Amino acid sequence: MNRATVATPNRGVRRHTGLRAYGYLAPAAVLFTLFLALPIVYALYLSLRTVKVKGLGLGRGARTEVWAGLSNYRHALVGDPDFLGSVGRVALYGLVLVPTMLGLALLFALLLDARGARARGFSRVSIFLPYAVPAVIASLLWGFLYLPRVSPFLYVAGRLGWPQPDVLSQQWVTFAIANIGLWGGVGFNMIVIYTALKAIPSELYEAARLDGASEAAIAWRIKVPVVAPSLILTFLFSMIATLQVFAEPMTLRPLTNTISSTWSPLMKVYRDAFTRNDIYSAAATSVVIALATFVLSFGFLRLVQRRAFSQENS
Amino acid sequence: MATVVSGPQVASARPAAPSRRVSSSARRPNRIGTVVLLIGALYCLMPVVWVLTASTKSANELFSTLTFVPSTHLWDNIRELSAYRGGLYWRWMANTALYAGVGALASTLVSAMAGYGLAKFVFPGKRAVFNVILAGVLVPGVVLAIPQYLLLAKVGLTNTYWSVLLPSMISPYGIYLARIYAAASVPDDVIEAARTDGAREWRVFGSISVPMMMPGLVTVFLFQFVAIWNNFMLPYIMLGNDRLFPITVGLSGLLNQGASQPAMYTSVITGALLSILPLGALFLTLQRYWQVDLAAGAVKA
Structure with missing residues (x-):
């Protein structure tokens, strides 16, 4: 041949x-x-099915699987306060986490790229290091640091006579979980943005520097616009990760009773499928989460005019 | 993502700056910037320092001594952890290495082949295949876990090594990256020349294209390795037998036990420390590969 x-x-x-x-x-x-x-096809199929129980549901043929139409979806979207509650919590979690994480990642990357700052090598490695720590382990470490008897912050606050809030209380637990996401994610996003900054040819801002522009002005007017495609992608991936937050709240659960078994949408899917054996409504909820991810992702990419992936669509 | 190993920034070839003010402002040490970076570094190191000191404490000391004051029980804690149910912890460690190592290797090979096929061949349906893969990048992976579980249960593969390994072998993002590496690093004429010399297709791929793509493939491997190492939901759903657990699922279970028997906490903390060491070491030694451009761009070697 x-x-x-x-x-x-x-x-x-x-x-x-x-x-x-x-x-x-x-x-x-x-x-x-x-x-x-x-x-995906199987989840779609299951989401349209349900089990019909005859009599007490005992014996052969008492439980039969039938078509359910859209009733699983109706139940998930309208009839189930657990799901809507989990969506609300994750929305707050994402609103706290994503802007903070990307803002700090951008700030650190710009400082690493700027000329004046010292200890850049040490800071880069230290801030990136948490990426090597699995979310479960990170949650475990922070979980202990949140405990009043261990937390160094609360110890210091106590010594100073300040109030010592319980970070795992109902009021703060979303922020406590977002902090774990921040700790694990800021370094990775910093490296993504930093890599994009390193790729900028220095002629681009050398002229501005000669004209007497401050480092801050160069950063804001020249560097940030050039790394915009990286910011778009990090935003997109952070958003997708936010929607499927699971490991952090699951790990923290044994340490507090403020995290319910349906804290995040995915935890609800897990509970429905494995605790309640209702794989049909679990499938419907998964499909809703996947669709929401697609709508948000494509909507966002359309909003920013597909700048990120466009050069690759050849 | 490009694996660029860049040297020190080359100064532009302009003549010396005409104004002194400019060069002095550019060299002025940025104290606030340094402080901000150091605060970031401290924030990121703090839990690691904590786990280092906490794992030296005995169960009594854990909640009674000052947080960052180390003690002398590290070795006892490691011995106790190793003794737990006949060294189960080390089995989790080995399992994690197996899942991440074999899974990432297979995934890299599959991605390299698919990316090369997409970049270097013209065939009907190419655009459609690429769009399907792009869509696959955006599919939230963990939403798949439950239907994957149900399907694997039908063929009796749940609660086996395969149930974690097989789904880990496909990575749409890895394929996307490999396609970009192949397009950027393997010139068409090199392939044509090898074919003209009569080289077989597999030889062209294995001996010529793969080595050219290697820097990019290392990055695909690292990405997938970390993703599998960090994964929790897939093994948590797939596995029931704790002898098959990876470290994440195992430690999460230990923490659950700690809720009823707080003496377990020292084992959990020591286990957390030991589990961070391998990947932390990997990161420090492979630092130069961690220059990440998510949408790729040119690969320079």
Whole structure:
């Protein structure tokens, strides 16, 4: 086959090698179908089904699976205060976390890139280090640091005679969880933005520097606009991660009773599927979360005119 | 994401700055900036320092001595943790290494092949395939976990190593990145020349294209390795037998036990410390690869 393709004119080569492309794509296609496409289709199917119970639900044939139409969705969206509550909590969590995390990541990246600051190598490694710590472990460490008997902050506050708020109380627990996300995520996003900053040719702002522009003005007027595509992508990925927050609240649960089993939408999906054995409404809720992610992602990308991925759509 | 190893910033070739004021303002030490960076570094290091000191304390000292004052019980704590149910903790550690190592390696190979196929071949449906993969990047992965569980349960694969390994092998983002690396780093004429010399397709890929894509593939591997190492929900859902647990699920279970027997807490904390060490060491040694451009761009070697 090789010799044949070599011998044929250019068009023939392209056609033959084109067929080979399917060989390269085959493993990815099989895995994509089995572990992405099929689960999505299956979740859609389950979300439209339900179980009908005859009599006491005992014996053979007493429980039958039937089509349920959109009733699972109606229940998830309108009839279930647990779901709406979890959406509200995660919305607040995201509103606190994402702007803080990206704002700090941008600030740190600009300082790393600026000329004057010292201890940049040490700071870069230290701030990036939490990315190596799994969310479960991070939650565990912060969980202990939140306990009044361990927390150094509360100790200092107590010594100074300040109030010592219980960070795991109903009022603060969302912020306590957002802080864990911030700790784990700020370094990674900083590196993304910093990498984009390093790619800016210095001629771009050398002229401004010669004209006497301050470092702050250069950062704000030149550097931030140039790294906008990176900011867009970090925002997008942070938003997706926010919608599926699961490990942090699940890990903190044993330390406090202010985190319910339906604190985040995904925790509710987990409870429905495995505690209540109601895989149908769990599937409907998963589909709603996935759709919300798509709508938010594409809406956001449209809003910023697809600047991030556009150069790759060749 | 580009794996750029950039040297010190090359000064621009302009003649010496005409005004003194400019160069002095550019060199003036930025004290506020330094302080802000150090506060950020302290915030990020604080929990790590805490776990270092806390793991040296005995169960009594944990809640009674000052937070950052170390004690002398680290070795006892490690021995106690290692003795827990016949060294179960170390089994979790080995499991995590297996899931992350094998899963990331397989995922990198699958991504490299698919990315290369997408970048270097013309075939019908290419654009559609690429769009499907882009959409796959945006699918919230953990939403898939429950239907994945139900489907794997149908074929009896849940509660096995495969139930965590197989779903970890596909990464749309990895394919997306590999496509960009292949397009940027493997020139068409090199492939054509190798083919003209009669090299077989697999040889062209394995001996010519893969080495050229290698810096990018290392980054794909690291990304996927960290993602699997950090994953909680997938193994939490898939596995029931605690001898198959990765470290995240295992420690989360230990913490649950600690709620009823606080003596467990020292084991949990020591376990947390030991679990951070391997990945922390990996990060420090591979620092130069961690220059991350999410939408890629040029790959310079």
